[in-house]
Amino acid sequence: MNTGTKKKAAILLSTALLAGVMAGCGGNNGNNEPAASSGESPAAEATSGPVETLTVEVFDRGIQGQPDLNNNTWTKYVNEKFGKPNHAVVKYVTVPRSQEVDKLNVLMAANEAPDISFTYDGTTVTRFAKTNGLYTLDELLEKHGQQLKAYLGDTVLDYGKYEGKQVSIPAKRTLLAWNGLFIRKDWLDKLGMSVPTNKDELYDTLVAFRDKNPGNVNGVIPWATAASGMNYTFGNLVPSFWGPMSEEEFVTTTNWLKPGNKDAYKWLNKLYSEKLISPDFALDKTAKQADADVTNGKVGFYGANWDYPMVQKIREPLKQNAPDANYVPIDAFKNADGKYIKETYNENGLFSFIPRSSKHAELAMKYLNWMADPEVLFFLQFGEEGVNHTMVDGIPQGIPQTGENMQMSNLNLDYTLVVNGAELGDTEKNVKTYAAALATGDKAYEKLAVDSYKINTTDGFTAFYYGVPNEASIKYGKTLGDMNKQMTDRLIVAKPAEFDALYDKLVKEYMDAGGKAVQDENVKQYEEIKAGSK
Structure with missing residues (x-):
């Protein structure tokens, strides 16, 4: 599939935020004024x-x-x-x-x-x-x-x-690599269960974590997450539900209107209603609660940055609180074509x-x-x-x-x-170097990082590159980005009987708030790029 000056296969996961660039690093609360330091x-x-x-x-x-x-x-x-x-x-x-x-x-x-x-x-x-x-x-x-x-x-x-x-x-x-999925292998071993490889197997595993509590912990959480946008993610779950689309539909259509998108959120809503997801995740605006649940050994499964289990703030307290805990990276969201598609960073x-x-x-x-x-x-x-x-x-x-x-x-x-x-100068060496830097000498965590990187770049795709962000994205991007987060949280915690009506209502509000303008301009830019490549 060609994209004109940028020839790449693409699926757009966040059309409202096309202009945004995913940063591979988090911010801190520094408060110095932006002037040269006093040191010479x-x-x-x-x-x-x-x-x-x-x-x-x-x-x-x-x-x-x-x-x-x-x-x-x-x-x-x-x-x-x-x-x-x-x-x-x-x-x-x-x-x-x-x-x-x-x-x-x-x-x-x-x-x-x-x-x-x-x-x-x-x-x-x-x-x-x-x-x-x-x-x-x-x-x-x-x-x-x-x-x-x-x-x-x-x-x-x-x-x-x-x-x-x-x-x-x-x-x-x-x-x-961007996002990853991680599961407690030690809990699976206690239950005599295999690593899940698809949504059905993952569902059965989460139910077993809930009902059998293999870690014997107070307040077991099968799947830990936090408010939208706060470190914890759903990995490639949503696009694994998407139905057949042309390249143009993949690229230009807002995710909320993609075929199968509603089914993805309905599945998450089902899991939440069955107490398989963190009960108060929507209130966890800083992810501190999710971090605490993971590091206290209460969590069986979660999605986050591909390297999240290796970072010090997660790794060290988990070792102290649950020394037998063994998270391994997995692929569990297979689409209809048998692929574990996942978005990766652009170059x-x-x-x-x-x-x-x-x-x-x-x-x-x-x-x-x-x-x-x-x-x-x-x-x-x-x-x-x-x-x-x-x-x-x-x-x-x-x-x-x-x-x-x-x-x-x-x-x-x-x-x-x-x-x-x-x-x-070599991807394999770069991964091993980063893994070594994260793990600080712990070979098990080095292997975890290497395995996670491999899994989370397999079947990977990057967002379509338009050359420049369109005017509608610049104008409405912040508003739509905030709406995306709110919609995700509200849909997951909604009463199952009210889900369909709420989904339709929120998507209409989203499109009216700028989503349609962004989508229309995406179509225009896409057609111009395709015409220029002929």
Whole structure:
């Protein structure tokens, strides 16, 4: 199936949020103002010529014990290896992760945004481009970005174009898995049951968890979830119910109107009414209750990010509270074609851009180009061998650090702007490296991560790429996104006898609130792309 300039198979899971870019990282409640940190970066010891100052955005995630974000091992390396040879000083401008778009809007409006700014929100980049707020980068890329072009490739760079011009530099996303499903294998073993491979088997398993309570816990929860959008998901359950559609219907039709979509939510409603899903999930707006239920050993099955069981806040308390607990990744939602289809991330991550107000555009491009050097990326992600990591079977194993050696995001995500995810030049190595970083030496959790990644990229698809978000998505996206979450929660907890009428009512309200406008514009854009590909 062709999509014009972007040729990819596609099913659109969230048509109301096409413009949104799924970020592979969560925000924190940092509250620093977006100004350069008080610490001084090492001065460039230029042998000749004026010293040029390049400002670069960096997220403040509010990590306890973090070093000065403008003066640490990583910023010193940047200034030593890039600053000195280019007669420059690189200074970092901190922006709270939880407020990144709001703060970026303020900085851009005041013409004070860093020379290299970034965001995960593709709609924000498009809006800046439409108002002529960004440098067009084609000439700069050609002159100073050959290494960067070679590293990212045309597929990734295309995500940073607006009206055919390069306005941002998307990072390469090296790990594409998104959501996963996890089940207590130790509970299955106690019940003499096999790992479920389809919806019917999963239903029987959840009933057994409810009725037989194999963990002998107070308040067993067969399937844990939280309010929509809060870490816990339903994986690929909904699209597994979808009926036959043409490519255009897959791409342009809002999920709420896709054939079989109502049946998916009716099935979830049935499970909730039979007490197989967290009883108060719709009230769990922060997912703290779901996290507590999982880590206290009460949960038999749940869906979340593909790596969620391996993250420290889940893994460590679960070990303490339920040391025999053994979650394994599974595929349980098979569609009518026998596929376990699931959405994966697109090939791009965050978007770096150079504001029109910058007076150092050439230096900014040189900086991004320099960062695409494999040696540079390796050091920024893994640091010095023997200090920041050890090598085991060709895979760098991180050594926990404090002080200026500490990394404030996984693999220094906020300092490596051209890549999201471990980069060792090979997907298998990248997965093993990420797994090792998550598991911190626990081989069982390393295997869990590797297995989960494999499962959750099998039969994967990416959202259709329209080139730019349509005007209706920009106008109605926030409203429709909020409605999506509310509709999901209300439909699941509704009385079964009232489900059909409520579904129809909510979908009509959704379409009237902008859903139809988004869908109509999707159709128009899709037809234009298809016509252009002929």
